[in-house]
Amino acid sequence: MEKMKxxxxxxxxxxxxxxxxxxxxxxxxxxxxLLNDASVHLxxxxxxxxxxxxxxxxxxFGDYNIDRMKNIAVPLELIHMGSLVHDDVIDNSxxxxxxxxxxxQWNNRVAMYTGNFIFAxxxxxxxxxxxxxxxxxxxxTMVELVNGEVIQIEDKFRLDxxxxxxxxxxxxKTALLIESSCExxxxxxxxxEKTARHLKRYGYFVGMSFQIVDxxxxxxxxxxxxxxxxxxxxxxxNVTLPILxxxxxxxxxxxxxxxxxxxxTEEERQNMLALVRNSEAIKEATHISNLYLKKALKEVEALPxxxxxxxxxxxxxFMGKRKx
Amino acid sequence: MNATSITQSVQTLKSNIxxxxxxxxxxxxxxxxxxxxxxxxxIQLPFLNGALMNDEHQISxxxxxxxxxSLTEHEKxxxxxxxxxxxxxxxxxxxxxxxxxxxxxxxxxxxxxxxxLSEGIVNRCEHQIRVYEAQKRSFEQWIESLMVIESExxxxxxxxxxxxxxxxxxxxTLTYIRLKKELDLLxxxxxxxxYKAFAADSIMMDSIIEALQDHLYDMERQLREDLTNIDLKDxxxxxxxxxxxx
Numbered sequence: 001m002e003k004m005k006x007x008x009x010x011x012x013x014x015x016x017x018x019x020x021x022x023x024x025x026x027x028x029x030x031x032x033x034l035l036n037d038a039s040v041h042l043x044x045x046x047x048x049x050x051x052x053x054x055x056x057x058x059x060x061f062g063d064y065n066i067d068r069m070k071n072i073a074v075p076l077e078l079i080h081m082g083s084l085v086h087d088d089v090i091d092n093s094x095x096x097x098x099x100x101x102x103x104x105q106w107n108n109r110v111a112m113y114t115g116n117f118i119f120a121x122x123x124x125x126x127x128x129x130x131x132x133x134x135x136x137x138x139x140x141t142m143v144e145l146v147n148g149e150v151i152q153i154e155d156k157f158r159l160d161x162x163x164x165x166x167x168x169x170x171x172x173k174t175a176l177l178i179e180s181s182c183e184x185x186x187x188x189x190x191x192x193e194k195t196a197r198h199l200k201r202y203g204y205f206v207g208m209s210f211q212i213v214d215x216x217x218x219x220x221x222x223x224x225x226x227x228x229x230x231x232x233x234x235x236x237x238n239v240t241l242p243i244l245x246x247x248x249x250x251x252x253x254x255x256x257x258x259x260x261x262x263x264x265t266e267e268e269r270q271n272m273l274a275l276v277r278n279s280e281a282i283k284e285a286t287h288i289s290n291l292y293l294k295k296a297l298k299e300v301e302a303l304p305x306x307x308x309x310x311x312x313x314x315x316x317x318f319m320g321k322r323k324x
Numbered sequence: 325m326n327a328t329s330i331t332q333s334v335q336t337l338k339s340n341i342x343x344x345x346x347x348x349x350x351x352x353x354x355x356x357x358x359x360x361x362x363x364x365x366x367i368q369l370p371f372l373n374g375a376l377m378n379d380e381h382q383i384s385x386x387x388x389x390x391x392x393x394s395l396t397e398h399e400k401x402x403x404x405x406x407x408x409x410x411x412x413x414x415x416x417x418x419x420x421x422x423x424x425x426x427x428x429x430x431x432x433x434x435x436x437x438x439x440x441l442s443e444g445i446v447n448r449c450e451h452q453i454r455v456y457e458a459q460k461r462s463f464e465q466w467i468e469s470l471m472v473i474e475s476e477x478x479x480x481x482x483x484x485x486x487x488x489x490x491x492x493x494x495x496x497t498l499t500y501i502r503l504k505k506e507l508d509l510l511x512x513x514x515x516x517x518x519y520k521a522f523a524a525d526s527i528m529m530d531s532i533i534e535a536l537q538d539h540l541y542d543m544e545r546q547l548r549e550d551l552t553n554i555d556l557k558d559x560x561x562x563x564x565x566x567x568x569x570x
Contacts, residue, residue: 107456117449117450132433
């Protein structure tokens with residue numbers, strides 16, 4: 001169902017998304033059998049390709065040319081893919097999108113080399129773009145992305161963190177790459193400054209909403225929908241919005257104490273999930289996500305008249321209401 | 325120029341690199357990045373031998389050092405059970421340094437070096453991962469892989485700035501140093517690249533050690549010959565000789 005919706009949303013740029021898919025396949029081609037296997041493994045795991053989609057849609061507001069735009073859309077997706085491979089080492093995750101992770105199928109070191117290979121391929125690709133501003137945006141994004149991850153590790157199991165801490169973290173961890181996808185689409189296609197600024201802000205707000213929905217789904221979706229055990233974020237020590245909103249609930253307290261010390265049994269995990277799912281925190285978190293969506297839609301309104309405005313609106317709404 | 329000024333130049337580069345990758349949380353948890361003195365020496369070699377260094381060269385030298393640091397951090401990640409906070413931050417320190425090198429070159433608009441270094445990283449990763457592939461390779465092929473791992477990035481950097489006349493010497497010396505370290509680890513029965521490379525082939529380690537020793541003797545002889553033919557200041561030749569004393 002979700003996949004069908006995505007296909008419909010991408011319909012206008014279907015042939016260009018196919019170009020990106022083919023380019024991704026080529027970019028991951030290597031003289032090493034193992035790197036090829038790991039890359040095929042990643043490509044087959046799929047993904048929503050939201051970053052390239054945002055780049056291409058944003059580029060429609062400038063001088064659109066897929067042969068030029070692929071040189072920024074492909075690296076953005078590669079950077080996302082590479083960071084997932086390394087994240088799985090950090091989170092000790094064996095499953096992602098219902099498939100074994102690179103680190104689980106081979107080992108951590110293979111995952112490190114694979115991630116580095118993908119990052120380097122991304123940079124090889126992007127160097128066909130001569131605009132120095134594009135490189136500066138992308139480089140800053142890469143650095144901030146890591147900073148977000150470092151903060152996440154430092155904040156692990158830290159229940160005294162504020163909502164501000166959480167928002168700052170997800171901004172760096174997720175929103176920035178989506179923000180940059182939109183901004184880079186605009187910058188590389190030569191869209192005017194004002195349009196680029198609105199698209200950048202749109203990307204930021206969508207990215208924030210996207211991550212909050214992700215954090216909600218980690219509790220509300222099923223293991224099957226997630227392709228990994230529900231509640232994994234908390235089990236890995238990542239204190240996300242739903243938990244921050246209900247951390248003082250006395251019923252939740254024993255789970256929070258235990259998860260940090262010894263982890264939860266399967267029965268405890270199920271009970272904890274039931275508690276969170278039935279709490280007001282999910283509604284509150286959804287409300288906050290919707291506030292970001294509204295801000296994103298406001299940015300769309302401020303864009304010049306263009307057929308792609310409706311698409312940006314639809315995708316933002318889809319991202320905010322998705323179920324997996 | 326004397327030995328002190330060579331050391332000083334290497335130390336200055338080291339300080340510059342550390343300054344550009346400074347990160348409070350990473351420093352606290354994983355310490356400073358590992359920078360190999362011999363790599364830094366070869367990054368500086370053309371300038372120590374008289375080439376004029378401008379601002380672009382200076383930043384470029386720093387970024388080559390940062391890329392080495394980045395990839396070395398990832399070599400410290402355990403194959404299994406990398407679950408401690410330190411291990412998690414090792415993954416991120418490598419990624420952070422990698423982002424910083426790109427950021428520095430993007431700021432200075434040096435797209436051609438970004439292109440060459442990323443090409444070098446791809447090549448290096450392809451050789452690093454070989455020890456996990458099932459395919460059997462010869463002793464020479466494994467030595468070739470180690471040569472790529474040790475020297476590829478500096479070779480790409482030399483290429484950008486027209487210092488290719490130093491490439492062969494740099495490649496041989498850095499490979500020699502690495503092989504010497506590999507030999508020491510093999511003798512102690514400790515894990516290393518070549519140990520992994522040959523472990524699956526059930527070849528006796530003693531015969532590998534012997535072949536490696538022979539190879540090192542040949543390399544040393546070749547390197548000494550190279551040093552007599554290359555246009556290099558005597559102090560620099562002397563520094564390289566110190567690296568290759570078996």
